[in-house]
Every structure is written in C-alpha cells, then in structure tokens.
Amino acid sequence: MVGRIHTTTAGNSEISVPLIQMNALMGLLSDVLADALIESPFDSTTTPKTIRAFNKLMWIQNDFVNRHDVDEGQQ
Template identity: 50%
Template structure:
C-alpha cells in the first residue's frame, strides 16, 4: 500500500506517467483537503458509536497525512 500511495504522488509530476499530465502542487493540496472533508463527512454519517467514530476518523486522518507527505516529497524533487 505504501508503494501505491507513493506512486500516486509521483504520477502527478513529470517524474512518471505522461509529461503532458502535470498537476500543480496547489491543486494536489486542494484535492487532499476535499478528500479529508469527504472522508470526515462519511465517517460522521455512519452512525457509529462515539469511540469507534473517533478512532476511525483519527486513523483516516493519519493515513491522509502520510499520503500528503508522499505527494509533497515528489514535488520537492521536481
């Protein structure tokens, strides 16, 4: 999974994929914000017990921070 998440960051730069499809970092950050908000709304809408809801939300937020770090490292090299 870590390799996949790393490739997600790389394919949006000139380092991989088509050189004609380069997404600026500001748009990648906006996408991450959208995904974080969508996940949060989805988790809150599941009607989970409060402790499970909190644990689930915290786990997904950690995953998104890892994804964000993997995206940004490829832009730092570009």
C-alpha cells in the first residue's frame, strides 16, 4: 500500500512520486536505521543480527515500492 499510494492507482490519482525519489528516501532511511542500530546499546551479538534483519526488511519493502511503480510511462 505504501508503494501504491505514491502512484496514481491509490490515494490521490493526481499524485505520482517518481521512483528515483522513492529509492532515494528508502536509501536514506536504511542508512539512518543502520546508524541508530550501530549507536544502540545492544551487545556485540545483537547489534549485527538486528542490522542484518532490518536490512532484509528494507530490501523487501524496496521491492514492494518498485513493483507498484507503474512509472506512468515516464521512462
């Protein structure tokens, strides 16, 4: 739904956020999340496990964003 809401197929049909900006924000969020986890008080086993788990989640979310992008014929 988060992927679709940024296309004309859900929410406001006049709003279409370009994929390049969706990807840019996903990349920034991924970096902010990793930084927060690196700085977290978790122990040395939990920290890398948590970073890897969130990294997988971000890639799955990124796939959803990409697969719902219809690009409105802009490419």
